[in-house]
Amino acid sequence: MVNALIDIGANLTHDAFDDDFDEVLERAREQHIEQMIVTGATVQGSRDAFDLARRYPGFLHATAGIHPHHAEQATSDAMVELRSLAQHREVKAIGETGLDFFRNFSPRDAQIASFERHLGIAAELDMPLFLHERDAYPTFAEILTPWRDELGDIVVHCFTGEAEALHAYVDLDCYIGITGWICDERRGQHLLSLIKDIPPDRLMIETDAPYLLPRNIKPRPKSRRNEPAYLPRVCEAVAAATGESFEGIAARTTANAKRFFNL
Numbered sequence: 001m002v003n004a005l006i007d008i009g010a011n012l013t014h015d016a017f018d019d020d021f022d023e024v025l026e027r028a029r030e031q032h033i034e035q036m037i038v039t040g041a042t043v044q045g046s047r048d049a050f051d052l053a054r055r056y057p058g059f060l061h062a063t064a065g066i067h068p069h070h071a072e073q074a075t076s077d078a079m080v081e082l083r084s085l086a087q088h089r090e091v092k093a094i095g096e097t098g099l100d101f102f103r104n105f106s107p108r109d110a111q112i113a114s115f116e117r118h119l120g121i122a123a124e125l126d127m128p129l130f131l132h133e134r135d136a137y138p139t140f141a142e143i144l145t146p147w148r149d150e151l152g153d154i155v156v157h158c159f160t161g162e163a164e165a166l167h168a169y170v171d172l173d174c175y176i177g178i179t180g181w182i183c184d185e186r187r188g189q190h191l192l193s194l195i196k197d198i199p200p201d202r203l204m205i206e207t208d209a210p211y212l213l214p215r216n217i218k219p220r221p222k223s224r225r226n227e228p229a230y231l232p233r234v235c236e237a238v239a240a241a242t243g244e245s246f247e248g249i250a251a252r253t254t255a256n257a258k259r260f261f262n263l
Contacts, residue, residue, distance in 0.1 A: 008205070024229070043073055061263065072106050095130030102134040133165070134160065158208050173202075182238060209227045
């Protein structure tokens with residue numbers, strides 16, 4: 001039996017895929033990637049993610065949101081449009097939203113305001129949240145906590161933080177998305193021990209393509225572009241870190257993703 005995988009976060013609207021988009025999808029299918037969630041990170045990006053999900057029904061799905069890097073886009077008109085997009089069946093979660101205090105491409109007050117506007121939409125529409133957090137703990141948890149009872153399922157995607165942050169998000173009953181960061185011997189080593197602290201029913205995997213190319217690919221691709229076909233390498237790294245089988249992690253993360261995104 002082939003173990004199907006679900007990539008819960010792929011930036012397929014990125015121009016890195018413009019020249020070979022169909023081939024990228026075909027390679028994903030060959031690697032048994034059953035479904036993918038296309039991340040919406042700007043208003044236009046959310047429109048584009050929605051359009052892709054309509055073009056490839058059942059295979060691609062979308063999120064609708066504004067990444068904290070672009071938080072100043074989160075105007076009243078923009079949020080009205082995202083709310084409208086989110087009511088289409090192809091859109092499975094609100095986001096990508098959250099806080100990024102590592103790069104601070106947007107002022108922190110703008111990030112916080114955008115984050116809270118997204119939380120309001122998710123609460124109103126009873127939709128899952130696809131969240132980004134980098135170097136923003138504990139502020140991220142402090143904002144999320146008073147909203148928690150009004151919100152449904154939440155995933156902190158592309159988790160790269162430390163134990164205290166992970167435990168806080170688990171205590172908030174969040175799902176945790178693991179990327180190729182765990183395959184990086186230079187900066188992802190701490191995740192190898194933390195992975196066991198993620199409850200089995202809260203673990204999901206993703207590529208965050210075209211970013212975070214897994215460094216355990218042999219031979220290493222000439223291009224540094226990541227793509228969904230490399231998701232099995234993330235699954236392998238998680239399996240090795242937990243001492244479980246590839247098949248077990250694949251089955252569990254796929255089941256969790258189907259439940260979370262209502263696939």
